[in-house]
Amino acid sequence: MSAIRHALSIKREDDFAQWYQEVISAADMAEESGVRGCMVIKPWGYGIWERMQRLLDDRIKQAGVQNAYFPLFIPLANFEREAAHVEGFAKEMAVVTHHRLIADGEGGLVPDPAAKLEEPLVVRPTSETIIGDAMSRWIQSWRDLPLKLNQWANVVRWEMRTRMFLRTSEFLWQEGHTAHATAEEAKVETMRALEMYRAFAEEDVALPVIAGEKPENERFPGARETWSIEAMMQDGKALQAGTSHYLGTNFAEAANIRYQDREGGQELCHTVSWGMSTRMVGGLIMTHGDDDGLRVPPALAPFQVVILPMLRDKPEDAALLEYCEALRASLAGQSALGEPLRVLLDTRPGKAAAKRWDWVRKGAPVIIEVGGRDMENGVVSLLRRDALWDINTGKPAFENPTCEAAAQTVPTILAGMQSGLFTEARDRREANIIRDITDMAGLSEYYGEDQHRPGWVEVQWSKPSGEGLEAVISQLKALKLTFRNVPMNTPPADGSCIFTGKPAVERIYVARAY
């Protein structure tokens, strides 16, 4: 067994945070912008986000939700109507106060005092309030319900500490907003959105998640219930990858969203909101990345197959290119995971062997190199990103199918890779969930200093609220732990609360989190 020369300089196990950043730059996904907390998303990173948008948007539309677009700027007064909501977001809002700049006489520009806005505008941190405004106008009778809207947008939250994709001041997301006649219907929609996110995460992103309800202290500001999908990263930390909120009538009261029922009475609507953001890209990296860079699940890869001709700057190149073009066309005629294959014939100048590593770092699922000898034999040299190395030789594990065989097997390879990445991540997660810790001493021990890759612990608790909950949270905080969620479809509690010793009422996950 020879030493493998990996495509990245930092290994996950040596410094996970540094490794994460190296993947982003080595895979050419994004870069720093010079603006605090904001990033430039480069074509490969944005291409992955566009795939996420496409696949989730299809699911959103299948649920009868319509896309619309609402303003970036929200009047301050609009925001003040829901008390818990204001309190939750006030500390992190960007505010626009002027609409004109003037010269300061020293070569610079300053806001014109004469152009101060009567009422400041907030850059949306989320759009419940302004969409609620529209809903109050659009909904008159029970016939207008349910109203199901979604928008793809950027939002701004002035975060103290940012990390590319995981927490940026400006980020991209979708936010679904629905209004319903009854609490029951609204809760059905809350759970529908949650299940949609679970399916999207697991089937499209190959990201195993645990769906469940957030405890009271983790609720969205103004929500009655907050549900989430939680994923385990390779360092054992948890990442909230999507949320769905049952808002009750809180926002309907604030924005006066009412409908006339069949008996002629005026009733408040029950509203729901749900969101998934570019943070999912960070989750993808920390779940599927390895010591050679990113591995993009085939369903999300902007290019699933990259063909690299081994050009030699000689007349024979023309025939080789022709051979590769035929291969490209043959592959492009195939389908995988329900869509036509996305194939790139990379004819940029440069040696195939050097370009190969660019695509390995980017995580293209299948790389096919073709040289003159392959052409003579009617074969290709095929490399799978999920099985890169021959551990006996320490070299890339090329296979050599014929062109016809390659065209036929690539769809199978991609489908296998999609499910293989999911299975690998799910097995890793299950291996790192602990369920038999029943007291704080055990919890402290598990998360002690000598544990380098702690996972999650499923505990039983008595679900205190108010001061009792505060006390529990400070116990967790001492271990740098947070509550994640109360998983669905798990056996009922049968023990005592790990925090209070009282009879437990449910099971909940605790973990370190992003």
Add this chain to the structure above:
RNA sequence: CGGGGAGUGGCGCAGCCUGGUAGCGCAUCUGUUUUGGGAACAGAGGGUCGCAGGUUCGAAUCCUGUCUCCCCGACCA
């Protein structure tokens, strides 16, 4: 926002303490030789040293302010 670290060609760094007008590796360009596995050799191009002030005959280097990034903490759907 508090503590710590850092900003020098595209990337990674040295130089700073002890001021004298910028260097190395990789990458890039050109040429030659190579050619089935992350090519070699030679030559070349590219930087007002994050930004703004100050001290000085002279500032990447010293001083002040400021912006951005990284780590820890607080905060955070």
